[in-house]
Amino acid sequence: MIIALTGTPGSGKTTLAEALSQKGLSIASAQEIAERHQCILGKDEQRNSMIIDTDCLDTVLSSYDPVSDCLIIEGHIAQVLKTVKYVIVLRCHPNVLTKRLQEKYWPEKKIKENIASEVLGVILSEAIEVHGIGKVVELDSSQKSIQELTDIIVRLVRNSMKDMTLYQPGTIDWLPVLLQKEYSWMVDENGT
Numbered sequence: 607m608i609i610a611l612t613g614t615p616g617s618g619k620t621t622l623a624e625a626l627s628q629k630g631l632s633i634a635s636a637q638e639i640a641e642r643h644q645c646i647l648g649k650d651e652q653r654n655s656m657i658i659d660t661d662c663l664d665t666v667l668s669s670y671d672p673v674s675d676c677l678i679i680e681g682h683i684a685q686v687l688k689t690v691k692y693v694i695v696l697r698c699h700p701n702v703l704t705k706r707l708q709e710k711y712w713p714e715k716k717i718k719e720n721i722a723s724e725v726l727g728v729i730l731s732e733a734i735e736v737h738g739i740g741k742v743v744e745l746d747s748s749q750k751s752i753q754e755l756t757d758i759i760v761r762l763v764r765n766s767m768k769d770m771t772l773y774q775p776g777t778i779d780w781l782p783v784l785l786q787k788e789y790s791w792m793v794d795e796n797g798t
């Protein structure tokens with residue numbers, strides 16, 4: 607089975623994927639597979655990122671043997687892939703996410719775009735829309751350490767995702783941050 611590990615940029619996908627790989631799980635990056643198999647539609651100049659052809663990536667992934675193993679596909683588009691059976695969405699409190707993206711020296715405009723996306727739960731909504739709520743879990747990477755997240759995912763995978771209802775979406779809500787002054791730009795109709 608293929609499991610998507612997704613989340614807003616800065617939510618911790620790559621760091622967690624590396625920790626999971628050290629625990630013996632098979633991990634692949636959606637972008638790396640897409641590049642290797644020419645599943646790239648072009649470059650998003652504004653965001654300085656590749657536009658991945660997700661249909662092409664699904665075709666590549668459909669030849670993966672689903673019985674023998676579990677493969678975790680990491681990337682912020684992994685939730686829209688139809689070949690994935692379950693989706694793990696990493697969430698991150700906007701205060702923590704802002705700090706993490708600032709540490710990556712991201713420009714303010716790009717940080718705000720991603721904070722808005724995280725507050726609105728865009729990736730989680732996409733995951734639920736494509737796969738249904740019963741196939742999706744969400745984990746808070748601003749509350750849980752990489753070690754804790756690794757332990758949870760290793761346990762879930764080893765148990766064929768049977769305990770996933772423990773992490774059902776619906777417990778994480780960042781909308782109350784909109785009442786704070788530092789997020790007023792999100793509700794200001796003049797935008798940034």
Ligand SMILES: Nc1ncnc2c1ncn2[C@@H]1O[C@H](COP(=O)(O)OP(=O)(O)OP(=O)(O)O)[C@@H](O)[C@H]1O
Pocket residue numbers: 613614615616617618619620621622682706747748750751752755
């Ligand atoms: N659970 C966590 N606890 C503390 N720090 C974390 C946690 N998860 C990630 N981080 C830190 O957050 C930063 C961003 O993590 P990472 O680069 O893995 O995010 P990402 O989701 O892969 O981002 P991108 O989509 O831009 O590749 C890193 O400095 C990492 O050490």
Ligand SMILES: [Mg+2]
Pocket residue numbers: 619620621
């Ligand atoms: Mg990453």
